[in-house]
Each structure stands twice: as structure tokens, then as C-alpha cells.
Amino acid sequence: MTGRLIVTAATGTESLLVHELRSLGLDCRAGRAGTVELDGNRLDGARAAVHSRVAVRVLEEVGVFVLDGDGKRALYEGTRAIDWTEHATARTTIAVKVKSASQNEGPFASSIFAAQVIKDAIVDRIRDASGGERPSVDRRDPDVLVIAHIGRGRAELFLDLAGGPLHRRGYRVAPTAAPLKESLAAAVVLAARYDGTRSFLDPMTGSGTLAIEAARIARRIAPRAGRLGMERWASFDDGARVALERIRGEARAAELPRVPAPLVAIDSDPAALEAARANAARARVDRDIVFQRGDARAVDVGGAGTLIAVNPPYGDRLAARDLDSLYEDFARCVRARAGVSLVALSGNPRFERAIGPRPRWSREVRNGPIRCRLLYWDL
Ligand SMILES: C[S@@+](CC[C@H](N)C(=O)[O-])C[C@H]1O[C@@H](n2cnc3c(N)ncnc32)[C@H](O)[C@@H]1O
Incomplete structure (x- = not known):
């Protein structure tokens, strides 16, 4: 029972x-x-x-x-x-x-x-x-x-049932400052209805969580490949073992060998990029994401249909003036291209104001103790 x-x-x-x-x-x-x-x-x-x-x-x-x-x-x-x-x-x-x-x-x-x-x-x-x-x-x-x-x-x-939090996918091998939890990054990408069939860009990728989760969605890689805690319970019997193996086997069989559309991940910090690459390799998607050193304020945001997913700095390590100019320059860069969509997880209301037009939808989301807004625009 x-x-x-x-x-x-x-x-x-x-x-x-x-x-x-x-x-x-x-x-x-x-x-x-x-x-x-x-x-x-x-x-x-x-x-x-x-x-x-x-x-x-x-x-x-x-x-x-x-x-x-x-x-x-x-x-x-x-x-x-x-x-x-x-x-x-x-x-x-x-x-x-x-x-x-x-x-x-x-x-x-x-x-x-x-x-x-x-x-x-x-x-x-x-x-x-x-x-x-x-x-x-x-x-x-x-x-x-x-x-x-x-x-x-x-x-x-x-x-x-899993024996621990599911956001710990096991691919985060290189630490960076303020990485998103993998489950929250996946929620950001899924909220934009990304399914892997459109181009994807994360212009401030940090440890790469948004891009890695997007690549795994695109390749249908199940988030939990390893054992579940319930397999070690006294009540776990042979029938449950067979059924669980079937669930895992179906998951493996659904995987795609490659992503259907390109994914690009950019950061200005070479150390963050190195961490993102290492994490992507562990997550089996390093060949699916193009990592580039670059500036989000002057990035080629891609053609119509591209989904831009971003988790911009909130301001704890940048002066308010620098943060405002980062937001405004990034907003200008994104608005210059028609037909792209932008999904953002932001802990600072100034980011939403800088983008300009009202988001098509937004909702409050908790990032640990931080109240954030998840925002979506079709631009
Ligand atoms: C809040 S962190 C992103 C965290 C990321 N979502 C993760 O899960 O690790 C913001 C990132 O933006 C990068 N960044 C700040 N200014 C930038 C710029 N002008 N161009 C590109 N990246 C920038 C920082 O180096 C940092 O890695």
C-alpha cells in the first residue's frame, strides 16, 4: 500500500x-x-x-x-x-x-x-x-x-523516494558563484515552452545550468539516471525492481543522439565558461552547446524564433550604476532583433523595467530565500 x-x-x-x-x-x-x-x-x-x-x-x-x-x-x-x-x-x-x-x-x-x-x-x-x-x-x-x-x-x-533532492543531478562538478538549482533552471526553460526545436541562447551562462537543462530537454535525457533511495528500502521487492527498470529503460530509449537546433552559451568570465564546459561534459551535452566568451551587451542574439534565456546578475556584486547600464545595454541589444523570445529569472525589478515593453506573462518564483520574477517576452 x-x-x-x-x-x-x-x-x-x-x-x-x-x-x-x-x-x-x-x-x-x-x-x-x-x-x-x-x-x-x-x-x-x-x-x-x-x-x-x-x-x-x-x-x-x-x-x-x-x-x-x-x-x-x-x-x-x-x-x-x-x-x-x-x-x-x-x-x-x-x-x-x-x-x-x-x-x-x-x-x-x-x-x-x-x-x-x-x-x-x-x-x-x-x-x-x-x-x-x-x-x-x-x-x-x-x-x-x-x-x-x-x-x-x-x-x-x-x-x-529518491533519497535526496532531485535538483542535484550530479553533473555540477565545477563550482561558480550563485548557480541556479538545476530544477529551477529547468522550470525557467520549460515555462517558455522550449522543447528543443528552436535555437537557444543563454548570454550570461555562469555555470551553464540554463543551457545544460535546455540541451537535456532537447535530447530527452531523463534528469535522474541513477538509483533512487526507494531501491534500498526493505519494502522494495523484485516486482518493483522490474517495473523501475522498465521506466529507466523507456527513458534511455527516448534519448536523441543530438539536439535538433543549436544552443549557444556565453559569459564574459572565462572561469565561469570553463566551469560551464566541465558541467556540460558531465551532463553528456558538451557537444550540443557552443560555449563562447562574449559580452551580453553586444551579442548576436540570433534569428527570429530564438529563445533567449537569462539569469542576469542581481546586483550583490555589481555597483547599481554598472548594473543599470548592463540591463539597459542588454535590453537594447535584444530589442534590436525582431522575432526573438526572452525568458528571464530576475531578482531585481530594474531588469524588467530596462527591457521596456510589458512582459507577456510574469510570476513570482522563489530561488531559495530570494524572491525572483520569472518573466517572458515575445519581442
Ligand atoms: C547570476 S549569474 C548566472 C548564473 C547561472 N544561471 C548559473 O546557473 O550558474 C550571472 C552571470 O552573468 C555573467 N555576466 C555579467 N555581465 C556579463 C556580460 N556583460 N556579458 C556576459 N556575461 C556577463 C557573470 O559572469 C555571471 O556568470
Whole structure:
């Protein structure tokens, strides 16, 4: 029996996630901020984890209970009442991550404290069922990752199907300043309805995330090739193994050998370009993207139909005057070409004003703690 399934994503990208999951043939609807409710079984969750570019986690609910009294005892008892032996044994490693609502007070103001209580209850439950043997904790690479949401006097406990956040695709080998999360970069590209059949340009590419995600969309490379956390659960049986292999096999068979239309990624910083190239190689798309050193203010933005995707600097490392002139010069350069589209994830309202015409659509999106706007123009 599969518990309720929830797929999480950056706040503001829920409708993109719903669209993406439905196009995978999955039944779902938007839930609380940053979540989508998935109707289905664990293998539907696995399909979402393998194929969704926008999802951050796929979670299966294992228990929900009220936290009354001092809360701590209720958290311990509520957690212990769940049959953890279905998923974990004394030889399984576990880890607990707690997302505690910001308004929480008392014992649950600290997520570390709540995680400790939950971990103790899980360990005690398994120890009692295993003749005194206890599972151990592995925070870095657990077999079973438990995610708890605590808020409004309730605890919701989930298992993380993938065993970690899906935005970590594993291709980011070279660090740069302020890279976008891969899932958010994919959301930017998918929001512009990019499917690989039009030319693509990222003129301020940094570590290359937008271009790499675009190339992987164009080549139909599934975002999650590696193992999922659920494969290490005690409840993962041969039937599930065969079904998951089929999902992965279908994903591999759908890959295209080359991108159908050109992708260009530009940055003025040679170190960023070097990182972007290394990341693209790891992501298996280095031969699909042309990387160039250049200035976004004087770039050839391509012919009609090109999609320009940009995540411009927000201003933390540039003086306001320099930033304004960067935005204005870039805007002039883009407006000089008719027939291009521009999608931008911007953390600075001055960027939107500099472009000039009103965007065809825009929405607020959370980039970690930063409130950003996702903006789209047909120019
Ligand atoms: C916010 S970062 C982009 C981060 C990127 N989306 C990623 O995921 O790594 C902005 C990038 O714009 C580049 N940049 C700033 N001014 C530029 C210019 N005039 N021409 C080209 N690139 C520029 C910076 O070097 C930096 O890499």
C-alpha cells in the first residue's frame, strides 16, 4: 500500500510541475505552496522522480498526527506508532530531516531537536522488533531518508523516494558563484515552452545550468539516471525492481543522439565558461552547446524564433550604476532583433523595467530565500 504522494518544487513553479507530471500521464493537482499532490502508487512516484525536471522531492506519507500537550511526547509516540519495519531493518541506515514552520515555538522552534526525537522513536521501534539490534544513522547517504514537516500543531512524516533532492543531478562538478538549482533552471526553460526545436541562447551562462537543462530537454535525457533511495528500502521487492527498470529503460530509449537546433552559451568570465564546459561534459551535452566568451551587451542574439534565456546578475556584486547600464545595454541589444523570445529569472525589478515593453506573462518564483520574477517576452 502506497501512502499519499507529494511532489515538491520551488514555490511559484507548481503549475509547471502539474503540467509536466500530467504530460507523463500522471494524475495530480497543485497542493500547498511548493507542493503537488500526486494520485497514484509508489511506481508513479518513481516515474515522477526519474522524469520530472521541475520536482525537488517525491515524498510518500507514512504518518500524520496531532502534536498536543508539550508536543515532544506526542512527536515521539506518534512516530513510534508507525510501522517502520516495513521499510527499514536494524541493518538499514536512516536519516531524518525536519522542515519546521517558521512560526513554530517551544520545542519545535529547532528542527534539529525535532529530528532527534523522530530518529529516537524510529530507532526504538525497529530495535524492539529486532531483538535489541538498532539501525544506525548516516546523514550523508542513508538507506531511508525521512522528511518531516512540522507546523500548525501537526506532524507529517514522509519517506523520500529518491533519497535526496532531485535538483542535484550530479553533473555540477565545477563550482561558480550563485548557480541556479538545476530544477529551477529547468522550470525557467520549460515555462517558455522550449522543447528543443528552436535555437537557444543563454548570454550570461555562469555555470551553464540554463543551457545544460535546455540541451537535456532537447535530447530527452531523463534528469535522474541513477538509483533512487526507494531501491534500498526493505519494502522494495523484485516486482518493483522490474517495473523501475522498465521506466529507466523507456527513458534511455527516448534519448536523441543530438539536439535538433543549436544552443549557444556565453559569459564574459572565462572561469565561469570553463566551469560551464566541465558541467556540460558531465551532463553528456558538451557537444550540443557552443560555449563562447562574449559580452551580453553586444551579442548576436540570433534569428527570429530564438529563445533567449537569462539569469542576469542581481546586483550583490555589481555597483547599481554598472548594473543599470548592463540591463539597459542588454535590453537594447535584444530589442534590436525582431522575432526573438526572452525568458528571464530576475531578482531585481530594474531588469524588467530596462527591457521596456510589458512582459507577456510574469510570476513570482522563489530561488531559495530570494524572491525572483520569472518573466517572458515575445519581442
Ligand atoms: C547570476 S549569474 C548566472 C548564473 C547561472 N544561471 C548559473 O546557473 O550558474 C550571472 C552571470 O552573468 C555573467 N555576466 C555579467 N555581465 C556579463 C556580460 N556583460 N556579458 C556576459 N556575461 C556577463 C557573470 O559572469 C555571471 O556568470
